[in-house]
Amino acid sequence: MNQETLQKLVENISMEYFDRSFKHKAAFNTRLKTTGGRYFLHSHELDFNPLVLEKFGLEVFIGVIKHELCHYHLHIAGRGHQHKDPEFKELLQKVNGLRFVPSLREKQKTAQLWKYQCLNCQLVFHRKRKFNTEKYVCSKCKGKLELKGRI
Ligand SMILES: [Zn+2]
Ligand SMILES: [Zn+2]
Secondary structure, eight states: OOHHHHHHHHHHHIIIIISSOOOSOEEEOTTOOSOSEEEOTTTOOEEEOHHHHHHHOHHHHHHHHHHHHHHHHHHHTTSOOSTTSHHHHHHHHHTTOOSSOOOOOSSOSSOOOEEEEETTTOOEEEESSOOOTTTOBOTTTOOBEEEEEEO
């Protein structure tokens, strides 16, 4: 995706989800490290991290665009545009924007865990390694375990 396509994409999302036009500049910024995007209060410009698109794909990237557009439109309308503001949270939810960008750090500090739950006593626990739930039982009540997914 080039600069021009990005500008068009942001303009289109703005019209489609916010029903308002985006009249400023949207640009890729390779200097952004861990953030997915940034909104500049003074120039009203938006910066986006190309790594988000590269690593997580278009769907996540669009979620970031919506997030930044929430800042943009609320700020321009003179309403609560910060993360803590109820108006921000509300709008973000309405347009289905991303609250947080998935981690962009190369080395993940925390390993992903598997979540298990006992079907009998409802005990929830996590393990680094996936195991066969047919072979193990709940340590507390010996009940049957169920894999609930990754966290
Ligand atoms: Zn934000
Ligand atoms: Zn149990």
